[in-house]
Amino acid sequence: MAALNPFMFRQGNSLLHCLDTRCKLLWVCMTSLFILKADFLACFIFLGVLIVFIKQIQIGVKDTLWQLKLFLLFLGFIFLARALTIPGDPLVFFHGLTITRQGLNQGGLVALRFFLVMVTGLVFSATTRPASLKSAAQWFLKPIPFVPEKRAAVMISLALRFFPLILQQANETANAIDARCGNLQKNPIKRFVRLTLPLLKKTFLSADHLILAMEARCYGEDRTDPEFEPSGKERVFILYSLGFWLFLFFFSIRLPPVSLNYILVIREIYIDPDPVLL
């Protein structure tokens, strides 16, 4: 199970383990917002920060990268798609395909941003117990009117527990199909249906077992509210993070505006064949 789920919680006493989950949620929100606007320099500096966090958490980098191989393949596909389709100064010609400098630049930036968002999520989920995430979600939802915060928080924590379960069952189902020579089937629609239907049936049966277990334990929503244990470092952590990103953006505006360039290139490819002047 562990081999299938790089996003699972890991015990530890690093800075991120000690921080209050509400603070970490705020940090993840802020970070993901900034990453989408960050340029190469800011992305690489933040990658350095994430590597320090990963070292502290003691996640096996090689194993994790291996488990995320499908996601990395997807990033590679995005990179190639952009490198081959974005017009600009040609760098490499290969069997009628042209890789441009601008394409490499934009493809690399988009892939790097996606990678950073994913690693931030990984760092967050590796240092946060699902139970404390439920409590934090409940705390954030409490002031919102007409939202049953306890039920919503339970749904969030259950959804997070279902991710590894679905992955595990998808793997088991795929193995069972292969054992019956299902991998010889070349029709992609038939292959999809043969994998999806048994997988959905299995996941719904697992959900039924969970319902029975919860009913057997007299599950109810009127339970004692969770208690938080702030470490006292939360305010400083958030202020440093905000300062870090503002500092990077202060430098970014002195460099070529990469995000504006990105929009301009997208306009050129998909919308206007003629050069666009903004």
Added chain:
Amino acid sequence: MTPPNQLKMTVYTALFVALIAMGAFIAIPLGPVPIVLQNLFVLLAAIILGPVWGLACVGIYLLIGLAGLPVFAGGTSGIGKLFGPTGGYLIAYLPAVFVTGALSKKLKNSMTGDVIAMVIGSIIVYAIGVPWLKIAFSLSWQKAVAVGMLPFLIGDGLKIAAAAFMGKKIRPLIR
């Protein structure tokens, strides 16, 4: 103690949140809007869970993504994604899932009724997503439709057919 039916629906809703996130993870980048399986599971959630629980399901999914967990198309997340060019499609899932669920219920959960409900749900998604994309990239209407709708119509047809078939098979399991 929580009433059994409410507990059951809570767990199934959480399961659909996970399925939608899994569907979004498998994204094929084709232009500014990627092709994902996310909308297949959104429509399936609508016809299986109904309007209210379907709405709760999509609401929780958007909330998890807003909080920073990588559940949007291609493993992305964050408030920036919701207000980006494809944010309209994500927000449109809320009215789409409600209307699809309500229509499917009204049409007595028949397979034809489900297909009609899901077609209308998809129209709602495009009715909000395409103008949003148009504004985000300052496009003309023709170009916004060409980039944000036309390439996905065949795939959507296949997804609706698959969702109707899956819905028929799954419904007996949750009763």
